[in-house]
Amino acid sequence: MEDIIFNKLGYPILTLTTFLPIIGALFILFLRNDALIKWVALITTIAVFIVSLPIYKHFDKTTYKMQFVESHSWIPLWDITYKVGVDGISILFIILTALLSILCVTVSWKAIQNKVKEFFISLLIMETAMIGIFVSLNLLLFYLFWELMLIPMFLLIGVWGGPNRIYAAIKFVLFTLAGSVFMLIGIIVLYYAGGKTFDILALSKVHYPLSLQAWLFLGFFAAFAVKVPMFPVHTWLPDAHTEAPTAGSVILAGILLKMGAYGFLRFSLPIFPDATRAFLVPMIILSITAIIYGAYVTLMQKDLKRLIAYSSVSHMGFVTLGIFTLNKTGLEGGILQMINHGVVTGALFLCVGIIYERTHTRVIEDYGGLSKSVPVYATFFAIFSLAAIGFPGMNAFIGEFLIISGAFKVRTIFGALSIWGVALGVTYMVWLYYRVVLNEVNPRIRHHLSDLDLREIATLTPLVILVFLIGLQPDILLSYMHTSVEHLIEQVNGSAHGQAYNFANLITQYIKEIF
Amino acid sequence: MSFLNLNFMYIKPIAPELIITCIALILMLLDLIVRRKEVIALVGIIGTTLALYLTFKVYGLAGPQTVFNGMFVLDGYSSFFKFIFYINAILTICISLKYMEIEKAAYGEYYALLLFATAGMMIIASALDLIVLYLGIELMSLSTYILVGIIRHDTKSNEAAIKYFLLGGFSSAFLLYGASLIYGLTGTTNIGAIAAFISEKGFAGNQMLLLSMALFTVAFGFKIAAAPFHMWAPDAYEGAPTSITAFMSVGPKAAGFAALGRVFMVAFSSIKVEWSTVLIPLAVLSMCIGNIVAISQTNIKRMLAYSSIAHAGYALLGVIAGTNSGLSSMMNYMFIYAFMNIGAFAVVIMLRREGFKGEDLSDYEGLAKNHPLAAALMLVFMFSLTGIPPTAGFIAKFYVFMEVIKTGHVLLAVIAVLFSVASAFFYLRVVMYMYMKEPRGEVILTTSAPICIALAVTALIVIVFGIFPSSLLDFVSLAISG
Numbered sequence: 001m002e003d004i005i006f007n008k009l010g011y012p013i014l015t016l017t018t019f020l021p022i023i024g025a026l027f028i029l030f031l032r033n034d035a036l037i038k039w040v041a042l043i044t045t046i047a048v049f050i051v052s053l054p055i056y057k058h059f060d061k062t063t064y065k066m067q068f069v070e071s072h073s074w075i076p077l078w079d080i081t082y083k084v085g086v087d088g089i090s091i092l093f094i095i096l097t098a099l100l101s102i103l104c105v106t107v108s109w110k111a112i113q114n115k116v117k118e119f120f121i122s123l124l125i126m127e128t129a130m131i132g133i134f135v136s137l138n139l140l141l142f143y144l145f146w147e148l149m150l151i152p153m154f155l156l157i158g159v160w161g162g163p164n165r166i167y168a169a170i171k172f173v174l175f176t177l178a179g180s181v182f183m184l185i186g187i188i189v190l191y192y193a194g195g196k197t198f199d200i201l202a203l204s205k206v207h208y209p210l211s212l213q214a215w216l217f218l219g220f221f222a223a224f225a226v227k228v229p230m231f232p233v234h235t236w237l238p239d240a241h242t243e244a245p246t247a248g249s250v251i252l253a254g255i256l257l258k259m260g261a262y263g264f265l266r267f268s269l270p271i272f273p274d275a276t277r278a279f280l281v282p283m284i285i286l287s288i289t290a291i292i293y294g295a296y297v298t299l300m301q302k303d304l305k306r307l308i309a310y311s312s313v314s315h316m317g318f319v320t321l322g323i324f325t326l327n328k329t330g331l332e333g334g335i336l337q338m339i340n341h342g343v344v345t346g347a348l349f350l351c352v353g354i355i356y357e358r359t360h361t362r363v364i365e366d367y368g369g370l371s372k373s374v375p376v377y378a379t380f381f382a383i384f385s386l387a388a389i390g391f392p393g394m395n396a397f398i399g400e401f402l403i404i405s406g407a408f409k410v411r412t413i414f415g416a417l418s419i420w421g422v423a424l425g426v427t428y429m430v431w432l433y434y435r436v437v438l439n440e441v442n443p444r445i446r447h448h449l450s451d452l453d454l455r456e457i458a459t460l461t462p463l464v465i466l467v468f469l470i471g472l473q474p475d476i477l478l479s480y481m482h483t484s485v486e487h488l489i490e491q492v493n494g495s496a497h498g499q500a501y502n503f504a505n506l507i508t509q510y511i512k513e514i515f
Numbered sequence: 516m517s518f519l520n521l522n523f524m525y526i527k528p529i530a531p532e533l534i535i536t537c538i539a540l541i542l543m544l545l546d547l548i549v550r551r552k553e554v555i556a557l558v559g560i561i562g563t564t565l566a567l568y569l570t571f572k573v574y575g576l577a578g579p580q581t582v583f584n585g586m587f588v589l590d591g592y593s594s595f596f597k598f599i600f601y602i603n604a605i606l607t608i609c610i611s612l613k614y615m616e617i618e619k620a621a622y623g624e625y626y627a628l629l630l631f632a633t634a635g636m637m638i639i640a641s642a643l644d645l646i647v648l649y650l651g652i653e654l655m656s657l658s659t660y661i662l663v664g665i666i667r668h669d670t671k672s673n674e675a676a677i678k679y680f681l682l683g684g685f686s687s688a689f690l691l692y693g694a695s696l697i698y699g700l701t702g703t704t705n706i707g708a709i710a711a712f713i714s715e716k717g718f719a720g721n722q723m724l725l726l727s728m729a730l731f732t733v734a735f736g737f738k739i740a741a742a743p744f745h746m747w748a749p750d751a752y753e754g755a756p757t758s759i760t761a762f763m764s765v766g767p768k769a770a771g772f773a774a775l776g777r778v779f780m781v782a783f784s785s786i787k788v789e790w791s792t793v794l795i796p797l798a799v800l801s802m803c804i805g806n807i808v809a810i811s812q813t814n815i816k817r818m819l820a821y822s823s824i825a826h827a828g829y830a831l832l833g834v835i836a837g838t839n840s841g842l843s844s845m846m847n848y849m850f851i852y853a854f855m856n857i858g859a860f861a862v863v864i865m866l867r868r869e870g871f872k873g874e875d876l877s878d879y880e881g882l883a884k885n886h887p888l889a890a891a892l893m894l895v896f897m898f899s900l901t902g903i904p905p906t907a908g909f910i911a912k913f914y915v916f917m918e919v920i921k922t923g924h925v926l927l928a929v930i931a932v933l934f935s936v937a938s939a940f941f942y943l944r945v946v947m948y949m950y951m952k953e954p955r956g957e958v959i960l961t962t963s964a965p966i967c968i969a970l971a972v973t974a975l976i977v978i979v980f981g982i983f984p985s986s987l988l989d990f991v992s993l994a995i996s997g
Contacts, residue, residue: 074983074985075984075985075988076985077985077988077992078917115883115884118883118950143904144904144905144909147903147904147905148904148905150903151894151898151903154943154946155950158947158950158951159883159950159951165951166947166951169947169951170940170943170944170947173939173943174936174939174940177903177939178933178936181932181933181935181936182929182932184913184916184932185916185920185925185928185929185932188913188916188920188928189920189925191917192920
């Protein structure tokens with residue numbers, strides 16, 4: 001049975017979506033006028049968005065199979081094909097990437113003054129890399145896109161970032177690279193173990209011995225955990241987020257962090273199902289640690305951007321928790337929460353960036369009383385803060401609700417602990433809102449403030465719409481993933497060969513194999 | 516074979532070597548008549564291109580051609596290395612022209628010596644006899660010693676030459692010891708005959724054979740600048756004219772690998788386990804010392820010297836794999852390394868101008884502001900040297916890792932990738948200086964047409980083969996099959 005449906009649109013829609021930004025970047029390379037460069041970048045990102053729309057229209061929600069698949073021989077020596085396709089899990093990230101990229105361009109319109117050309121080229125290369133990751137059906141292709149992000153992101157943080165940008169940029173690259181080289185080794189080992197192929201679908205059909213699965217799981221885990229970031233390796237994130245320019249923060253929070261979680265969904269779960277089940281408890285514990293520890297650290301932040309960065313650690317903990325519940329509710333919640341987090345945290349970073357352009361300070365103490373001086377801004381900020389908390393009727397509520405109910409199904413204690421995380425989330429967000437927006441107007445920033453202009457409102461409005469749309473009609477997104485998630489759960493549980501669903505068994509078996 | 520039998524059939528396989536040697540001689544004569552060094556350089560490039568064409572014409576055609584009683588062979592393996600040497604020579608000539616004028620050392624002999632060294636490397640690659648191998652190594656080394664010290668008025672250059680010469684002499688001695696032991700054991704210096712003799716007599720565990728292998732390891736380790744035989748490299752690389760640093764970081768290293776691959780894979784094929792056990796610590800040490808010590812360097816030439824030690828370690832992995840495809844991966848590595856390394860040195864050379872060395876890392880501060888193109892190229896080379904896709908440097912490393920993992924050295928591959936993360940730190944530091952710092956003073960680049968061409972070619976190769984490597988990989992696989 002073939003697991004793919006070839007592209008029937010008559011033109012390579014995924015390739016076009018993926019590489020259109022690069023074409024725009026090449027075009028920008030030959031331009032000299034800064035204003036023109038911005039327009040070309042904007043038009044390119046909008047074009048990518050429009051080009052990607054038929055994917056959703058023609059997507060068949062009733063099948064888990066890969067759709068719009070294109071396959072071309074690329075490096076015959078290692079049987080590497082250029083193979084792309086989308087299923088219900090990856091499709092949503094393409095629209096998220098396309099949308100956030102447009103917003104990144106508009107928010108950088110005035111903020112980027114020097115090396116404008118390099119900035120937008122980097123941004124567009126990032127877009128190609130990000131979309132490329134979500135459509136790759138070949139491990140090496142995936143890895144190429146995965147690493148392709150390093151160069152532009154390094155520059156985005158290091159060139160256009162804040163005062164401590166160089167430290168943050170190098171830390172980002174070293175952390176990410178250190179994680180992903182383990183994945184590279186894992187990929188090569190998998191190539192030989194899986195019958196000399198890099199094809200993800202073919203690899204996920206092979207059953208590997210448990211000890212090999214465990215090692216490979218750990219190798220891939222190193223790469224994905226750094227990107228998510230999961231608890232012990234999250235330290236690059238606050239620095240990178242804080243120092244990056246607004247567009248960089250939005251990309252980091254909105255999409256880059258999702259790649260790790262996406263990696264778990266696409267590789268770890270279907271290819272190493274036994275190892276996934278064996279490592280389930282540690283993974284859930286790490287996730288819950290990230291939720292609670294992240295929330296506590298968020299509470300004590302004095303810097304606006306750093307606060308939101310740490311809140312990402314906590315929110316991404318929910319995502320990984322959802323993934324590793326391994327039940328439909330939790331997984332769908334996790335995927336939905338990835339989108340939600342991209343929208344909400346992206347929006348919060350946009351808000352911080354917009355106010356920073358005016359006041360040039362990120363210290364929370366310098367703020368206060370924004371509701372009086374910039375009421376429109378305060379409204380937007382209120383909406384996104386509520387969304388981040390998980391206010392009913394908004395998008396994050398659905399995601400967190402699904403994840404937590406999924407967690408309860410695994411163990412009651414997991415669900416209970418994650419609710420504690422939600423409570424902490426309310427605390428830090430409301431407190432932040434109180435300090436920044438309510439209160440008296442802080443004299444230190446009084447003179448700098450002007451309310452949002454049309455460009456900024458246009459940047460934030462689509463995200464507000466998404467917040468409510470997902471919040472009130474989550475099925476718009478959930479309907480895409482139902483069959484794919486069911487298939488994924490089948491893959492994870494299917495290879496158990498009648499074994500009981502027992503972590504302790506698998507861990508003891510694994511330990512026995514090691515010693 | 517009487518002297519008269521030396522007909523064209525014997526000449527044909529060595530035609531490229533003859534051309535290079537003749538051109539080198541012509542250049543020396545031409546230097547007496549022609550004043551403009553550009554003409555000499557151009558003749559050198561044309562001659563090398565001609566040789567390249569001849570090699571290319573027979574490349575991939577069936578079967579090795581052996582001449583001179585099996586002492587010299589023209590096969591895919593040697594031809595592939597010769598491509599590296601040609602490219603190395605041509606690119607070096609391109610980046611030298613203006614630079615040697617600035618260094619006030621624009622001698623015509625410079626170009627002749629470059630070609631003599633190249634001829635030596637070609638002989639190494641084709642040698643099927645230890646004596647011929649030695650001849651090639653000496654021709655290459657002696658020419659390189661002079662080239663390192665060619666800036667006569669610069670004490671640093673002189674010091675580098677002396678150091679290189681003394682240690683190079685030692686390593687040649689080691690080679691000869693190794694060869695004489697092998698001769699004592701087998702009564703032949705022919706690489707193929709040695710292997711046949713050993714397997715026929717069952718000498719695989721012989722102490723003398725192992726000792727000889729160890730001595731060869733020392734000699735080749737010196738040529739490829741692998742730790743712990745790398746001590747000469749940083750000083751020689753730093754003191755030598757930058758163009759020669761580029762030249763010898765690629766040419767002699769590749770030649771060393773060519774010899775290593777041939778001698779170890781053919782002559783010592785019966786003790787593969789033993790020599791790979793010896794080479795593994797060599798590779799690990801090279802990657803470790805090269806990448807770690809490079810972090811503390813402030814002189815970019817010295818930094819690239821340590822980086823080239825580390826790259827020797829990576830290429831060694833391909834040899835350690837001990838298979839034909841492992842050798843291919845090593846050759847592929849050297850080919851890509853040639854382009855990215857010379858490209859990086861070309862940027863370094865452009866910073867040099869009258870009264871300004873431009874070798875300090877801090878000289879790169881803010882380069883992107885005034886010279887965005889040069890900075891962008893340097894960025895590409897630095898990322899390629901780190902091995903980050905989509906540059907060719909990634910493909911080079913990937914191929915090597917594929918081969919070592921295939922033969923079960925997973926741990927070795929893990930060590931290698933970890934050191935390559937460490938290397939990201941100092942390569943990216945150059946990018947960081949260029950892009951993330953403000954320029955201190957105005958940096959003027961010395962550009963000329965040849966250097967621009969060299970940069971364009973190297974950058975193009977590094978990017979194109981990074982994205983579409985399959986034509987290169989096919990090309991390499993021809994070397995082993997043909």
